[in-house]
Amino acid sequence: MEIEQPIDMTFPNTFCKQCTYIALLPIMFPLYLTLPDVKKPHRKKFVIFSFIGSILWIAFYSYLMVWWATTIGVTIGIPTEIMGLTILAAGTSIPDLITSVIVARKGLGDMAVSSSIGSNLFDICVGLPLPWLFYFIYFYAAKGTVTLISxxxxxxxxxxxxxxxxxxxxxxxxxxxxxxxxxxxxxxxxxxxxxxxxxxxxxxxxxxxxxxxxxxxxx
The missing domain is CATH 1.10.287 (Helix Hairpins)
Structure with a gap:
């Protein structure tokens, strides 16, 4: 099995890698500063902190993506439903895509397929109703009544x-x-x-x- 190397933030030499480096720098640099690189032997004990921090960063980037996609859609006149079906759907599935590619390259095809199906089931059964549940609980506790979401x-x-x-x-x-x-x-x-x-x-x-x-x- 291929051993994953620690993250290297040095500027690359080739043009293509330099373009990729510059494009990903706004995302990678905050992660590099705030998340322990558990690929380094002396930081493996911080794996839980990296996991929780990664979830928080994903939530932050997801908020920005939804905000920007909604703004772009309103600006150029694309309905929010279409933005959700296309831009947001593709954007939120990129982590699943990367995960599937990684495990498929390691020969774990069953895991790749199961991950793609399981992630969508999780989105539908947990990711969609859970925010609505929190919304209703919060407003019912604050106002004694809630407004239904159409x-x-x-x-x-x-x-x-x-x-x-x-x-x-x-x-x-x-x-x-x-x-x-x-x-x-x-x-x-x-x-x-x-x-x-x-x-x-x-x-x-x-x-x-x-x-x-x-x-x-x-x-």
């Missing part, structure tokens, strides 16, 4: 249906690839994602209407 997505039901279809395509694609992660498997899944994004954007822009709607109007 979900105004035009194609939510169809998007959920397509999500189940994507899971089915995932299983079928892995089966056709003889239960191995191949280039054909990657191409099929990328194509399915593009189709999902296109259809979801069309639904949100009301170019076509979702035939399935929740009771009470838009969903």
């Amino acid at each position: 979900v105004t997505s035009n194609g939510l039901v169809c998007s959920v249906g397509m999500l189940f279809a994507m899971l089915l395509i995932l299983v079928i694609s892995i089966g056709l690839s003889k239960w191995k992660m191949s280039k054909r498997f990657g191409i099929v899944m990328m194509g399915a994602y593009v189709v999902f994004c296109v259809i979801s954007v069309i639904l949100e822009m009301n170019i076509i209407s979702c035939p399935l709607r929740m009771v009470g109007g838009s969903c």
